Amino acid sequence: MASASRWEKLLLRPALTGAADTLTPTSIPVFLYGTAWKKEQTADLVYQALCAGFRGIDTAAQPKHYREDLVGAGLRKALAEGKARREDVYVQTKYTSVGGQDPHSIPYDPSSSIAEQVHTSIKSSLLNLRPRDDPSSEKDAYLDALVLHSPLPTTDETLEAWTTLEEYVPHKIRNLGISNCPLPVLKTLYGSATKVKPAVVQNRFFPGSKFDVPLRQFCRENSIVYQSFWTLTANPTLAWSAEVGLLSHQAGISPQAALYCLVMGLGNTILLNGTKNAGRMREDLAAPGIVGKFAAKHPENWERILSGFNKLIGETQTA
Template structure:
């Protein structure tokens, strides 16, 4: 990544798509909608009104309100805040083990492939914007993510092969979350349609996914970091993060986001409920990008120090 391209949107490498199925590139931040409950619709609307163009959710009523995510997007499109072609919508298939037993988007007793199909169909029904968009743009999902690998590789591949049946018409891309390097390598090797995104926790227990992120970079897979602030109070309070924050006049939290983005080939899930923080985080990205371009040596030093802090070798 050149300094001039710092924090620019990341295009998804998807050779299976034709030109008519172009999707928005991934921006620095994806708005995370977990645990927003009844406030989900309003928060999604505010996010789309304050810099966000990408939304992450899941067909998992236990932790997400996918229907209210869709309602917030619908309202933003209707009010002219954003076009459907400009917003990146990402949802997930969550297996029985991650669902509320009393509230699932599929019959848990049905065959696995049928569970996947029912979940996808329920998501497509939610993300139907036929009354506010042109024909052909009404009902599709930009990326469908397998929320976690299944208990066995064969089951993971069965889910994946079922999802592939929806690509590219109803689903543009596929991804996986909560995935270790060995599972990712197996899936990549065996899948007909390769994953285009990996969404994982960025935290010390996995050594900040250095191996996974390197594999993603090699295979043109975009790495999506989540739990970036909550799991890393040590990084937020580190000398490296506070030094950047002080140099450019932003919060340590925003500075950590920018340092993670500075690792390259990374987008960050940002689930703030505060409109002020939404604006501050986007402004911080702009400020740090300008800093990197005007003071390249200082920015390089900041990123190099951060890499050392998390134990990542030089690129």
């Protein structure tokens, strides 16, 4: 599952195993730039993140909290200036059901069927995230992943949305996933999906979910990449723990970056990073490589720190 370096990126499971038209498996970088709540700054920050070295972007078709249109604008500017190539950037967005939308800015007709809502949402996302300013370049647009922003109110509705998403895989959408998802729902979805299994799960990593220990175990067992968000904001105790402090000191990185790297160390895990600070962008992006070298040079120290971190979150198995 890991790439040449687990500290750089992971490979997602091929969406259509054995299919003749399956594309090359998608690489997902260890950091996705999180674009929630960036508002009018979104385009500039996405451009800045790509210039700093981010090669993954997370957004959503949810105007209440995201400006997906401005994410696209920032991406196109970076592509046009040669700061990045589209094939090297992992672009992920979400379908958000009616319950998660502002009724005044829903990107589809809320009275339509779930399937029609999904179709319209995807069409809007492909236009927003097209590779060039010319609207006709929508025909060349694709998404590296489309994530259900949350389970729908019923299992049948969740599966209807998922089955509709499967129609776009693997060409317009490379992979599918789900966010804000408890383990029982994930197990049901995984068992019921007949064409495309979930490739990613994006959840809050925080004490309220007991750090998703059983869910992350299920993800490891089934080649699902876990995407951690709210990692810093929700975990001040972890950020100032002895284990984070030791890694920060011994590897020469910030405590925040050390926490990020210890979460990556749990295995099959990448993180959302939404910093607005250009210096922090560069420091955070450099940290996994620094920790990878530290772990290779001082394996006993790394294992001791990681083991202590595992105990803090109730983890009993490491990658």
